[in-house]
Amino acid sequence: MTRNRIRVDGIHGPDLHEAIPSRTIGEVLSTDFLPHGAVLAGHAGLGRQVARLNLMEVPDIESWLRPHDLLLATGFALAQLAAPLGTFFSRVNARGVAGIAIHLDDEFPGLPTDALAVANSLELPVITVSEPFALDHGLARGLRDLANRQVKAMYRAERVRRLLVDAVVAGGDLADLATIAAQELDAAILVTTSDGRKIATAGRDEELRALYSSSALDATGRLRTDSTDGGLGLHTTAGGAIAVCAISANGIDHGRIAAFSEQRELSCEDLYIVDKAASVCALVVTRDLAVSVMEEKHRANFVRDLLLGRGGEHSHAVAHARSFGWDLGRSIVVVAIEPDPVPDDSPQTPARMPLVDRQAKAFSGALAPRDSKAAVTALGTETVIIMGAGPNTMNTVHEIAAHVRGDGGGGRRPFSIGVSRPCAAVEDIPGAYAQARTAMKVGRQISGAWAATSFDDLGVFRLLSLVENEEELESFTTETLRELTEDTAEAQDMRRTLEALLATNINIAETARKMHFHYNTLRYRVVKLEKILGPFTDQPELRLDLSLALKIMAMRGINHQM
Known part of the structure; x- marks a missing residue:
């Protein structure tokens, strides 16, 4: 066409x-x-x-x-x-x-x-x-024709608005509103979160298939919201046309509603009607938030009590959790998720709900098909999950993290994840939470943004994280590595050489192959390193000190460019 x-x-x-x-x-x-x-x-x-x-x-x-x-x-x-x-x-x-x-x-x-x-x-x-x-x-x-089109669109939009409001008064949800909008606009309707995750769809199957295969959605199936205007307005896509409006209530951006058509042009009249539908969707969002805010408060308070060891006896806590649809009477792990700091977090227009709340909703939606009895809640600056433990726990964590992360953009902020060891009793949850927090913080320091770290994988970093006196750790690192702690290209290069030597137990031939050095070049570097650090090739205790110092640098982020 x-x-x-x-x-x-x-x-x-x-x-x-x-x-x-x-x-x-x-x-x-x-x-x-x-x-x-x-x-x-x-x-x-x-x-x-x-x-x-x-x-x-x-x-x-x-x-x-x-x-x-x-x-x-x-x-x-x-x-x-x-x-x-x-x-x-x-x-x-x-x-x-x-x-x-x-x-x-x-x-x-x-x-x-x-x-x-x-x-x-x-x-x-x-x-x-x-x-x-x-x-x-x-x-x-052309102005008279434009004026007539605007007036006609206003009457048509008012009809759609009344139908949608009637549905809301009758207790309808976003799926019901999407169905009405699809019938009135003769288009596929998609309702999403503010970062494009699907909430509801409606319309003819052929139109929906065209929408799913169009460039309006990214590789993860999300509506694209990562352009400078948040993806709003009229757009041509590969396979059709789309009109996108924001669902905002009380100045907060709660999502998007989009109309898509493969068969016909979408016009400003269509966009005008979609915008009116968005305002009614905001009523549903406001209503649902009002209902859920008290429920979420009770859930968050209970989880907070569990993390602080105030959840009561095991049988009582398990029974209380069951009223929320959670299962604590099994082997569980605690997962702590915290947004990574970013240099610029300028406010958006319209404002969005708090970041941690958005991330908690995203993780809840991603985890539900995999573990419907897991507890997911936003607590202050972090999201806490209490989920079932099993042999594939970390695979599940990586899967839900990938689902929430998508392909980036849309206001999506990086986050770090820490996962505790399994535990089987409610009284062990505070200790598991501490493990998850430690794994999250150390994993971020070692791996940077988007880290997902299990407490069991920390190794010696777990012991180093227990040392609260950072000055003592830095002093040990400086005294052990000496000038190799400097933030220079030469110092970083020599640290990489030292790390490779320690990893091969001072096997010069193997290290030379791994680093693509000539054997004699590496021998020269070993001599240079021993002049700086001492005879580490002959002293196992010194090699242990050097290895610990390098790990402290990685964990504490000291000149972390290794």
Whole structure:
């Protein structure tokens, strides 16, 4: 099927109305289309290019805007905005509009000074005119048709909204809303978390198959949300078209709803309706959160008591856990998951629910098919899992970590995981939790971001982690390795050589082969190392000290570039 789409700053869609010859805001002001136009703000932006005019016939105009639009608005239309006018100016400026022309009337006789200050800071031209816009003017070609389309879309969106609200009142969930939206839009509907994990789908099987095979989803099956705009808006994909809107409630980004069609073009009208559906989905999210917040509080308090050794007798704790659907009467492990620190964690718009809460929900969804009786909860700065233990426990942990991690992006933050030894009694859970925390922290220090470490795999690092006096460890390392602790390329190279020699028990021939050195070159390096460190080739005790010092450097991150 031939598609007639144009690209607009990463968003695709059918043309809305005719473009005008490109000119600046200042040049449009010099025509008779805006008679007696007064520039109230944004004088510095009068050189912005205007590619077309757009008319504000609906309050939620953002879905209809494209870069280089000159937006025509009335005082009545602006009076219907729910957000402050300054916020509206920021939103339309983010869409790339060239400027805003406003016909003031009795509904909106003047513009607030704070809104004009916002426009000035954005260099967004704000122009007022005293006469209604002449839609029969040569520059306004196509505006009447655009206005009619906006009004029709508003009526259609209101019908969809009412159907969805009725479903919510009747107790419907996101799957029910997706089914109604799919019928009304004649498209496949996908509801996801804020980072693209599927929550619900609806639509014809052939449309859903096309969606699953399209480039709208990444290799892990997630909706792509990793572009600069969060994947929102109209997009052309390999295999169809998609309209994506955010599901936000109380200023928090809770997910996405997307309409996909393989058979037809999706337009700004479709995006407008999807946006209305997103607002009703937000009602369901808010309702469900209100119901679950108290339940989650009780679950988190119980898990916290277990970790602190206040869970009560084994039989009592097992019975109480069963009321939450958890099984503690088996061999279990404790898993601790903590977000890794990152240099920049700038806030997003809209804001998202706390990171640990998002990660806990993600791990809960990933673990449920593998262990439906595991406990997963967010506690402060970490996610704690109490799950069944078995011979493939670490494989399961790696699988759920890969599922949550996906292919990166979408705001996904790296995390580290620590896994305890198995235990069979509730009173052993505090000790298992300490093991999981130790494995997590040491694994992160040794392996960096995305580490998943079992306490049993720590080896000598487990003993070193028990030394709380870091100054003593660093002093031991400096005294043992001497100038090899320096943060220089030569010191790092010599440490690698020393580590390889210790790994082969000072077998020079084998070390030379592994490091691709000539035998005599490595002999020279051994002599140099012994001048710095002492006769370690003849003293097993010194070799032990050197090995421990190298491991301390790796664990504590001292010049950790080995």
